[in-house]
Amino acid sequence: MDARHADYLRHRMVRFSAAISETQEHFSELAVFGKYPASAPYHERSGIVQILDSLDADGDIRSALIQEFLRIEEQLTKFEEERGMVYRNLLHNELCTLLDVYAAAVCHANLGSVVLESGHDPFHRDRIAVLVSELEKDHDLTGVKNILRMLDANLSPPDAGVANPLPEKPLQHRRPRDRIIG
Numbered sequence: 613m614d615a616r617h618a619d620y621l622r623h624r625m626v627r628f629s630a631a632i633s634e635t636q637e638h639f640s641e642l643a644v645f646g647k648y649p650a651s652a653p654y655h656e657r658s659g660i661v662q663i664l665d666s667l668d669a670d671g672d673i674r675s676a677l678i679q680e681f682l683r684i685e686e687q688l689t690k691f692e693e694e695r696g697m698v699y700r701n702l703l704h705n706e707l708c709t710l711l712d713v714y715a716a717a718v719c720h721a722n723l724g725s726v727v728l729e730s731g732h733d734p735f736h737r738d739r740i741a742v743l744v745s746e747l748e749k750d751h752d753l754t755g756v757k758n759i760l761r762m763l764d765a766n767l768s769p770p771d772a773g774v775a776n777p778l779p780e781k782p783l784q785h786r787r788p789r790d791r792i793i794g
Contacts, residue, residue, distance in 0.1 A: 621663055621677050628656040629684045636691055642702055644709045650702040651743055653688050658742045704751060707743040710736045711756060718763045735767075 631652040638648040649655075660681060667674055692699060717735040720726045733739075740760065744753055 617667070618673050618677065621660065624656065624660050624663070625680055625684055628653065628660055629687065631656045632684070632687050632691055639695065644706045650699065650706050651739055654742050654746045655739055657688070700750060703743060704747055707740065707747060707756065710740050710743070711759065714740060714763055718767045721767055
């Protein structure tokens with residue numbers, strides 16, 4: 613493993629640990645668009661997991677990085693256990709708010725009033741994907757995933773080559789009260 617990659621991973625793990633600590637310290641101040649969003653630890657973790665998964669198995673350095681990552685993961689697990697459903701509900705509320713913002717942003721983009729810039733995520737789409745991945749462990753997010761697919765399709769046509777982190781096929785989830793009668 614290149615020393616630059618190892619240093620970058622260490623830097624990301626420091627950010628991950630700091631996000632957990634800040635979320636603990638400022639729990640009463642958590643806000644979707646504030647300095648301390650509830651999703652910060654998960655957002656930091658997702659980048660690390662992607663990088664670790666992409667690395668070649670390279671002996672001691674990779675093992676040490678994985679051990680450090682697992683130690684920080686334990687901090688997150690402990691925090692989750694301490695805050696319980698209150699924290700999970702904050703995460704769910706954040707997802708709903710971000711989804712509303714994304715829907716509005718897609719409408720504005722289709723009207724031409726938003727310019728899409730590469731390397732910038734004005735729609736918080738990455739954060740939404742991280743929250744969906746985390747919250748689907750204990751919430752039914754079928755409707756959220758279907759809305760995301762629809763919004764993604766309206767933002768960029770299928771031939772635009774934009775990566776979609778959700779499966780292509782819409783999920784079917786119908787309950788009797790969901791049917792329109794008439």
